[in-house]
Amino acid sequence: MLTGLFFSAMITVCQAFIPQVIRISVDGVLGSDLSKIPEWVKAFLSEETIRENPGKMLTIAAFAVILLAAINIAANYYSKVFAAKGSESFVKGMRDQLYDHIQKLPYSWHVKNQTGDIIQRCTSDVDVVRNFVTNQLMEVFRIIFLIVFYMVIMFSMNVKISLIAVSFFPIVILYSGYFFSKIAQHFQEADEAEGILSSVVQENLTGVRVVRAFGRESFERKRFDEKNERFAGLWIYLGKFLSLYWSIGDLITGIQILTVICMGVLFTVDGNLTVGEFIAFVSYNSSMAWPVRSLGRIISEMSKAGVSIDRIAYILDEKEEDDRPGVTKPAINKDIVFDNVNFKYEEGAAVLKNVSFTVPAGKTFAILGNTGSGKSTLVHLLNRLYDLPDGCGKITIGGVDIRDIDRQYLRSQIGMVLQEPFLYSGSIKENVGITRESSAFDDIREACEIACVDSAIDSFTDGYETIVGERGVTLSGGQKQRVAIARMLVEHTPVMIFDDSLSAVDAQTDAMIREALKKRMAGTTVILIAHRITTLMQADCIMVLEDGAVAEMGSHEQLMEHHGIYRRIYDIQMNTQLDADSV
Template structure:
């Protein structure tokens, strides 16, 4: 019921088209049922000598052309009427197809827009956990299943109902007993169809989930294909995909077996029903209980009726698929959008930052950051060092409000971070990730992503600061060079420098380098940091790095371990302590000396 209501809501604005399609299929059904009646009248009253039994309007038409006797010499007239009815039926079927398809396409567009829009505003945490391949499938194939059901199969339900009601209405006055015999196995077929629906819905749900996992594996492999080849892991990846493919195949086989059972059993029941009607009607015609025309009508109607009833299996299958797809789409839409505090403050941010006793945990009882406190003045540089899993990235993510802290206080220019509008704070915090994502556009378009109105000169300036300008000029098409999907045509260092340029062009008062200098050489690293220092309106800068050379000139260095600040100070202060920073510094100096001697 919930899914039906959901479909009804999606049809808003297109319900008139859909009702038009239903009315058209009803009229088309009516005209298709009229042809056997004309044949019956022709056999019984025109060719035969039975008294004319037809609605008054038909009798008036026959009288106007000279009566039954005139029709005996003009048998082409019933033929023309049958052809005319077929043409009219075809016209109604055309409108049925047109209006249902237009309504279905509009609904599909509405769902795609709604899901895509909803995904944009879901939390950072949701996208970290979600599988991209599965989300793509929900936005494409699941929507297509709903579209196909609305465009064709749902209308077939109306066709079957109209066919059933009209045939009963016409057949009962002719012979009520033969009507009951003609309908005897239809309830059995219907019950069998409902049982089939329950089984196929569950089977399809499992198959959709398996296909989603297979799509995620494929998407992940295609994205990391260069890594796979570099490590010679092709065979492993093929086996992993094959495992998912086998599960998907087996579930598909199960679905196919269900279909095979349905069509074979429903075919058997339909043939039995037609055989019963044919045998009974022939015998009753022979004994004179019914006319030859009545026998023809009953056998024709039973054949016409059984087909849509059998087709209900296909319809119900697609209904089951549509219900599963609606549930899968509903799971996305049920996720709460990230609250953006649009009524929050939008202060002019200078870059003074204060952390006081900040604690954050992803899972209750397992803090990732514990009692973090430090202060930074605007324009200063903060470096963060620590082992993997120490909470470095989480700390800067709190600053951009990708997550909200549970305890403590973070203030920017004296204002509590939670009171500042999320959109506003993210416009003022330039977050440069270790693995930057680049779009399959030109280099210039990627740099201007945050400020599409930026002038070319501004693009060149930030590229120079990021030490990428000269590299870009060496490309055949310069800044008009396409970087390829996810920046595949660039090296890791080039992608990082391009991402730095993209953040710098926004002129954020706070910039975060989340290990985003790791792929550049030390000389380029030094050149970028030197250029950043010379910029006007110097931003408050956070640098996460494992290189002492990268962070040694920072005003404040935070050393994190197990979610806590274990050391804080500048380079000279920290190397004088016998702590983690000092040990890493000595180790990196030792490695550097060994490399110098070996070269």
Template sequence: MSAIKFVLSYMRGLKLKYLMAIASIALAAFFSFMTPLVMKLTVDSVLGGQKINLPWGLTNFLDQFDTVPFLVKNLWVAGVMIVFIGFIGHSFSYLRGKLSAQCAEEFARRLRNSLYDHIQKLPFAWHSKVQTGDIIQRCTSDIDTVKRFMGSQLVQLGRGVIMVILVIPIMLSLSVKMTLVSIIVIPLIFAYAVIFFRQVRRRFTAADESEGYMTTVLEESLNGIRVVRAFARQDYEIQRFEDAADDYREKCRKLITVLAYYWASSDILCLIQISGVLIFGIYQTINGNISLGTLLAFTTYVGMLLWPIREMGRILTDMGRAQVSIGRLREILDTPQEKLDGYFDLPEDYRVRGKIDFLNVSFAYNEDEEPILRNIDLSIAPGETLAILGSTGAGKSTLVNLIPRLFEYSSGKIRIDGVELRKFDRQQIRRQIGIVLQEPFLYSRTISENIGLAAPGASREMIEKASQEAALH
């Protein structure tokens, strides 16, 4: 799935509103182009006494109403027209910002919910391999990056294209020579923006990965603060975080350096282009080839033409960053969800007796690795208590995790009450098993809510009874 298809899949029902935002951009651009034409009309015809010379058939339209004689007597009307046109243009700009922001927020909400839902359904084996801090960074910073691009930069990209499409015909209708001079640097600026985009995308990827690692270090240190203090490892953890922060700072510094080079050099190119247009326009005006009003219009239009193209570099930069973020999000969303499978349906009120049999069971985390467990034969009767001893890393926890199907054994069979474990639906068999985890975890909720987490709808009496049996009450 391409990045575009990925975005469109979360834009259902929002496309019309987004198209309205783009239409608002076009209207705002249209009205922004009218202001220089009013200035040209005022300078050349009202003050200079020349005939009206405007594009789009405006000349004939204004001549029908004796516009020039009216403005000569009421010059203030020209000022009111400029203010009114500016107000209408900015109103459409406001509408564009509102609509695009609403679409971006809803897009981010859908993506965030979809990502969280997908993570909840991924296999335990996947969670055991990934870094929690990196996942948090993807679910927060990466989604925000895509949201900002959707809400601002993508719309600005449309604005730049519309500005170029509308302004060049106007400029050509005023003066072909001045237009050619005005667009000399445009191909160079655009090519420069594309080259810059390719360079900065790689640096954005490195910075995002470094930020994810720094978040992981922070998350691990805070969650394991009791262990850190118990073993007096504060200095080690501080140094570990500082190293991660220094790496992130260094990668961000390289990224910002590239950005600074681009903005400075592109500013120089744009200013050279504007200076060239102004100098050539003054020469053309002195020789009588263009009017003073046309020169004023061109000095405005060349800015409208150049700065959006210069902004293409920033837009392409943010697009590259958004593509990187989309790629990181898709790495999660493309990971296959855990299959519940199983066809041995258990009634709601059914409780397993607890007879467990391991028959020649072997397990390896990956197919190309040596098995952690090899040819295990074990039988546990209902109600029987069994202790498994072994050194660290011997596979004790892994052996237990096979029973609720957190991992899939590589070979052999495991039976619960005589039924092959793989015939059970994962969710159903897990509801039948109670596990005291090696590393207990409490949610940021009340003790009562933590106790009742595995039994939604549990009564107060049930929760109190469970806490009494666990010697908590």
């Protein structure tokens, strides 16, 4: 970046010398006063040579202009090359920092923020910053250097006209600052509107099957048009605002140039300025007019860049997940104990109320409950996707509080399959083996056999190399769940959690998967969450949640004898099944 600034300064110096060459040439041909010729020029050309041999002088001047132009071209090339390298390295570092930071942010932060808005901050806003660093920031240094350098030359030629030229600068700076203060808020509104628009597009593309299934195309188009209309309206308003800004700038610049030319003509007629000096002065003034306006433009662009920087800083300023000092990595194949756990999300009522239970090591523990009863929250707490606040109970594994266990280590020891599994764009083999850096194909195939998806994969033309689309849209719901189960099994974790992850498979496949798991995963602690009684009834212990509290707990037989919630749900499901079979 510094090298780019050096070459940029060299460009300014080369451009500053060209009017001086023209000035000396014109004054020499016209026979004007040459007493003001710089000493370094006299070292190459004597005053007699300039007056008596104008042809030689013009030849030298032509070669000087050509040389300066060649240096200018080379400096311009290297300036852009080094500026691009510096800015892209800076922005690459920003992207890397952003992505790495987002990976370490709490799950709760991702829940609160829309995916489309996060993507927009990491792409469009980063591009705005990149453009500012690449173009505007470099231009600021070049313009400041150019103005200072040109003003030194102009004041050395004529102080009075230089003061007239400079007198317009405060006006440009003041009205640019005024527009800067007015436009910043509108840029922020436009960026936020773009984030909302991106979220709408992202949600529509992600849920394309739902949109098609329910014929919601018209609704989605209307929703998109509404957000797009607001986004376009904000930029149209900004366009009008900027047009006014540039129009005023054109007016002030025109008046400034006209004033300098008129005063220059008067000074030249009075003999206070040579013709060559007048031409050079007008050239310097015209060369400064656009940079000064550009400085105002950059000030206005800074408002947009400032908004983007603030939006990026919103992510970077968020606190990353961290552990307590002195965390350990104990064995996880121990009893899991929830002791008087209470929990609620940041806003809302309590989700869990005085929940206490023990999951013996190597056993299968099932959880049954209505939607919203807190089943998934339990496993999110166990996996430390949410941390249990102080004073809200305790969760231990082998007697060790999970808050004293290294977070990444804990998660690597607990396998989890969610009800709505996410599959990456890639082959089935890549999706299953993604949880381990080097997964042998035999391990992948064995996991798929246990998950009862091996035969379905073999039926595909490309087998395990079959490419699944984003979110696995080329697979059925049951196949996606089984691929996700296989992916978790490849990890060989001591604790496995199935969060209603068999809901999309039929009862027969459900039974086959549970039987295969029982045979091949003996000694593994399994937490099974489901709404289907037949999925839970073989568990060693079943807990029934109601409104965030433990309503019942025991084996299938014990709960059936209790004639409580579990028995009522069992009777409803069994009667429904009998009615379906009779039909």
